[in-house]
Each structure stands twice: as C-alpha cells, then as structure tokens.
Amino acid sequence: MMTARDHGLLTCRSCGLLAEPQASSCKRCDSPLASRDTASLQHVWAWLVAGLIIYVPANLYPMLRTTQAFRSQESTIVGGVVDLVHHGAIAIAAIVFIASVVIPVGKFIVIAYLAVLLSQPGPKNAHRLHILYEAVEFIGRWSMIDVFVVAILVALVQFDVLASIQPGFAAACFALSVVFTMLSAQAFDPRMIWDATDEGAPHDA
Amino acid sequence: MVNDPHHIGCPNCDTVHRFSAQELTVPTRCARCGYRLTLGRKDAVLRVTMLALTSLVLMGLALFAPFLTLNAGPFESRASVIDVIFGFAEGIMVPLSFAVLFFIVIIPAMRSGLLIYALAPNLAGVAHAPLARPALRLAFTLKPWAMVEIFMVGVAVALVKLAGMATVDTGAAFWAFVLLVLVNAAQDAFMCRNTLWTTVGTPPS
Numbered sequence: 001m002m003t004a005r006d007h008g009l010l011t012c013r014s015c016g017l018l019a020e021p022q023a024s025s026c027k028r029c030d031s032p033l034a035s036r037d038t039a040s041l042q043h044v045w046a047w048l049v050a051g052l053i054i055y056v057p058a059n060l061y062p063m064l065r066t067t068q069a070f071r072s073q074e075s076t077i078v079g080g081v082v083d084l085v086h087h088g089a090i091a092i093a094a095i096v097f098i099a100s101v102v103i104p105v106g107k108f109i110v111i112a113y114l115a116v117l118l119s120q121p122g123p124k125n126a127h128r129l130h131i132l133y134e135a136v137e138f139i140g141r142w143s144m145i146d147v148f149v150v151a152i153l154v155a156l157v158q159f160d161v162l163a164s165i166q167p168g169f170a171a172a173c174f175a176l177s178v179v180f181t182m183l184s185a186q187a188f189d190p191r192m193i194w195d196a197t198d199e200g201a202p203h204d205a
Numbered sequence: 206m207v208n209d210p211h212h213i214g215c216p217n218c219d220t221v222h223r224f225s226a227q228e229l230t231v232p233t234r235c236a237r238c239g240y241r242l243t244l245g246r247k248d249a250v251l252r253v254t255m256l257a258l259t260s261l262v263l264m265g266l267a268l269f270a271p272f273l274t275l276n277a278g279p280f281e282s283r284a285s286v287i288d289v290i291f292g293f294a295e296g297i298m299v300p301l302s303f304a305v306l307f308f309i310v311i312i313p314a315m316r317s318g319l320l321i322y323a324l325a326p327n328l329a330g331v332a333h334a335p336l337a338r339p340a341l342r343l344a345f346t347l348k349p350w351a352m353v354e355i356f357m358v359g360v361a362v363a364l365v366k367l368a369g370m371a372t373v374d375t376g377a378a379f380w381a382f383v384l385l386v387l388v389n390a391a392q393d394a395f396m397c398r399n400t401l402w403t404t405v406g407t408p409p410s
C-alpha cells in the first residue's frame with residue numbers, strides 16, 4: 001500500500017485531500033499541511049508531564065466537603081469511592097473508580113509507552129499500537145464524570161444547617177489534569193505509528 | 206491525484222485510496238488501518254444542518270427550564286443548569302465554573318452554530334458564508350470538548366449518591382439534555398468529512 005509520502009505528496013489531516021509537497025495549506029479546507037508533525041512527541045511529553053503533576057494534588061486534596069448536621073467531612077477521589085462502597089452502591093463506585101483512577105492512570109502509562117516506543121527505531125506492531133492510541137483518544141474525556149458529579153451535588157445540596165456540599169480544591173486540579181492529558185493524546189501524529197512499522201518491518205504486498 | 210476528491214489520503218496512516226463516484230456514497234474504511242474515510246451519506250449536509258438546529262433549540266430549552274428538584278423532609282432545593290455551572294463560582298474555583306460552562310453549553314452550542322453557518326447556505330443554493338471553511342474546521346476540532354453525554358452520566362451518578370438522603374425529581378431541562386445527547390450522537394453519525402468538505406470546499410453549482 002502506498003502512502004502519500006511514497007508518492008511525494010501530502011495528506012490533509014482535516015479533509016483527506018492530497019496536495020503538492022510544497023503546498024502550505026489545503027486547497028479544499030484551508031488547513032495547514034505537513035507531511036509529518038516532527039515536533040509532536042515533544043508536545044505529547046509536555047502535556048503529559050503537566051497532567052501528571054497536577055494529578056497529585058487532585059488526589060491529595062478533598063474533592064467534596066460535606067456538612068451534615070453540623071458535622072463536616074471531607075472526601076478525596078478515592079475516599080468518595082470508599083463511601084459509595086459503604087453505601088452498597090458497588091456499580092456506581094466502580095464507574096467513579098474507573099473514570100477517576102483507572103482511566104487517568106492507564107492514560108499516563110499508555111501515552112508514555114507510545115511516546116517512548118515511537119522515539120525508538122525498530123519494528124513494531126502498528127495495529128496493536130494503533131488500538132492503544134484510539135482507546136486513549138476515545139476514553140480520556142470520560143474522566144470528566146467526577147467533576148460534573150461534584151458540580152451537580154454542590155448545586156443541589158444546599159440546605160444550610162441540615163446539609164450542604166462544597167467543592168474541594170481537587171475538583172479544579174482533576175479537571176485540569178483531564179484537559180492536559182486530552183491535549184497530550186491529541187498532540188500525537190498517528191501517522192508516525194504506521195511509519196515506525198514500515199521502516200523496520202518488511203512490506204507485505 | 207492532487208486536489209482530486211476521488212483520491213483520499215487516510216488522515217490516520219497516510220495511505221492513498223482511490224474511490225469512484227459511487228464508492229464515495231457508501232461507507233468506506235482505510236484498507237490499512239480501518240479509519241472511517243467516508244460515512245457514505247448522500248444527505249449528510251441536510252441532516253447535519255437539521256440536527257444542529259434541533260440541538261440549538263434543545264440547548265435553549267435546557268438552559269431556561271428547571272433541571273432537578275431535590276426534596277428532603279421540609280426542605281426543597283431546585284437547581285437549573287446555570288446553578289450547576291456556577292456552583293463552583295467562589296474564589297479559586299471560578300475557572301472551573303467557566304470550564305464546565307464551556308464543556309456543556311458553549312462548545313456544544315458553538316458546534317451547532319458553526320455547522321449551520323457553514324452548511325446552510327449550500328442547502329439554500331446560495332454562495333458560502335465568507336468564513337465557512339474555518340467554521341467547519343473548528344466544528345470538527347471542537348468535537349472532543351463537547352461533553353454533554355459525559356455530563357448526563359455524571360447526573361446519573363449524582364442521583365444515585367443522593368438516593369439515600371433525598372428524593373430527586375427531574376424537570377424539563379433534564380429531558381432536553383437527554384434528547385440533546387441523542388441528537389448529538391445522530392449528528393456525529395452523519396458528519397462525513399469527505400461529503401461535508403466537498404460541499405463547503407467547492408463553489409455551489
């Protein structure tokens with residue numbers, strides 16, 4: 001199979017139209033063109049590190065401060081999951097745990113793994129890497145669930161003395177962490193996954 | 206091959222595909238990486254425009270109708286979507302309020318507005334709007350940042366968390382949001398890049 005680069009052409013990543021190698025923007029959709037985004041891995045790392053750093057306070061500070069009958073209680077991300085388990089809401093606890101812990105941590109690992117692998121020469125299994133990349137791009141935004149849960153609880157539970165819920169500092173940190181890792185995943189130029197395979201592995205017809 | 210809409214480069218892996226006019230009207234995938242190159246909807250422009258209009262109307266309803274009402278003994282509290290958004294609006298949490306406002310209201314509404322702006326003149330058979338191409342490009346770029354469906358999963362989680370301490374009633378805005386999630390999903394199913402770009406990138410005939 002021939003790539004646009006093999007033909008000496010450029011593919012527009014926005015609309016798919018092919019262009020001359022010296023073209024700087026696409027004739028059909030006006031997007032800027034580049035054969036490969038060579039700086040992309042640096043951007044991936046920069047956003048990933050930012051997301052990782054801000055994920056630390058997101059877990060240490062409280063996500064929610066619940067006041068019920070004059071007693072105030074703070075809960076972190078993991079503490080909120082534990083509370084849900086104590087209330088017997090196992091399925092919901094699982095959703096929150098997956099969205100706030102498993103997905104973000106998984107994302108840090110997978111993005112770092114892809115970035116390390118793509119910066120090294122040698123044959124790779126492009127299909128497997130591509131599935132990882134797609135999964136990271138698709139699933140990352142769902143981490144935002146817990147931030148929305150906090151917003152809804154804060155808006156609804158406002159009975160002054162009886163009970164009230166205040167947002168914690170972690171909610172802002174966590175939202176930023178999700179945004180940074182989304183930008184990190186978007187910074188990948190997926191064509192590099194396929195290039196990396198071609199150089200090391202023999203072509204199949 | 207250059208600037209010919211029948212030759213498409215895969216935005217994902219750079220492989221060049223040649224499609225006949227008929228092949229462009231059926232769903233096609235990249236033979237190498239499986240990326241969906243065309244969705245093959247002849248009426249894509251009409252459907253996307255209509256669904257974008259519908260989602261703007263629903264968003265208007267969602268903002269001004271009651272969203273959720275919580276009852277606990279003698280206490281009652283109502284929250285509109287605006288209350289949910291500005292539940293954070295204190296001190297260092299203000300930026301988070303703006304982020305939520307963008308994720309669940311401004312970006313989804315902007316996408317609909319941009320699509321109508323870029324595509325409606327074509328349906329009317331008149332010349333494109335002056336910035337139709339950047340508008341359509343922005344509509345594609347914003348897709349991962351429109352999070353109405355994630356917000357609604359957050360609502361479901363919050364309802365379960367509150368189940369023990371209060372009863373929650375859903376208002377019209379809640380159902381407008383449910384419809385909005387469905388309309389946005391349908392719209393994305395018709396967002397065939399090749400069809401939309403062919404429409405907006407070439408002068409009306």
Ligand SMILES: [Zn+2]
Nearest residue numbers: 215218235238
């Ligand atoms: Zn491909």
